[in-house]
Amino acid sequence: MSNLKEKLLGVWKAVKHEFTRLDRTCNNCGREIFGGDTVAEKYFCKDCAENLPFNNGFVCSHCGRRTVAPTELCDDCTGFESSFARARSPFYYAPPVDKLIRDTKFENRRYLAEVLGSFAADTFEKNFSDADMITFVPMSAKERKAKGYNHAELICRSISKLTGARQEETIVKVAETDRQARLGRNDRLKNLKSVFKVRNKALIEGKTVVLTDDVLTTGATAEACSAALIKGGAKRVYVLTIASVTDPKVARALGQETGGIKNSLKKRARKLSKNAERKPSDKKRK
Ligand SMILES: [Zn+2]
Ligand SMILES: [Zn+2]
Numbered sequence: 001m002s003n004l005k006e007k008l009l010g011v012w013k014a015v016k017h018e019f020t021r022l023d024r025t026c027n028n029c030g031r032e033i034f035g036g037d038t039v040a041e042k043y044f045c046k047d048c049a050e051n052l053p054f055n056n057g058f059v060c061s062h063c064g065r066r067t068v069a070p071t072e073l074c075d076d077c078t079g080f081e082s083s084f085a086r087a088r089s090p091f092y093y094a095p096p097v098d099k100l101i102r103d104t105k106f107e108n109r110r111y112l113a114e115v116l117g118s119f120a121a122d123t124f125e126k127n128f129s130d131a132d133m134i135t136f137v138p139m140s141a142k143e144r145k146a147k148g149y150n151h152a153e154l155i156c157r158s159i160s161k162l163t164g165a166r167q168e169e170t171i172v173k174v175a176e177t178d179r180q181a182r183l184g185r186n187d188r189l190k191n192l193k194s195v196f197k198v199r200n201k202a203l204i205e206g207k208t209v210v211l212t213d214d215v216l217t218t219g220a221t222a223e224a225c226s227a228a229l230i231k232g233g234a235k236r237v238y239v240l241t242i243a244s245v246t247d248p249k250v251a252r253a254l255g256q257e258t259g260g261i262k263n264s265l266k267k268r269a270r271k272l273s274k275n276a277e278r279k280p281s282d283k284k285r286k
Contacts, residue, residue: 087239117158192224198232
């Protein structure tokens, strides 16, 4: 009996140690932190907090991606019809946020959704205070079963908890999109057209909905989900992601660090050059 007691005590100590350790170490470099006044200093050491890729320079008024100068619309958004009113993200996709997002998504570091969601909650309050509810990009039943969780749902939950915004599961993903990553934006849009369906029209009828996801890359997923929500009766859709991928040309002009971002930028550059080869009439989103 006393052996069991000792064992239990040992387990409890290990758990307690793990929790207090997580509480006091930087989520990027692991150094000990003592907490500060800002959200960044709560989760990161001073050095890492200062170097987070905050998306607080000039942005496109529609997609929220970084722009070089104060312009109304970025090249990507010019001439496109979009189902969402606007998209915003607290970060642009660069180290260390890119890795933190990948870890949330693929490495089962689910608690990072709360860390990243804290920054998105701030963006929510600054931009989408007129929203009626907050929702997330769904996974298909198969994807969800394979992974055990939906990172977008966890991010959404974190924002909802911090802002008090009502969280609703509004969309279902009814088909698989395995080859999505290899497609350009127009093909992605075509591919996604019948993938998302609204669960309950009465829930979103006439409502302003905030859609959350991890990263805004080409914007095709956000567009497809927003289109489904608008078609289902929503009045307005906003998109809130943790980060947005900067246009490669803009990134170069801004001297953006391209360590972990290099591959996604390269991919995006390929997509954009593919799109540029198309006739302008093909560029319409709908
Ligand atoms: Zn650090
Ligand atoms: Zn834009």
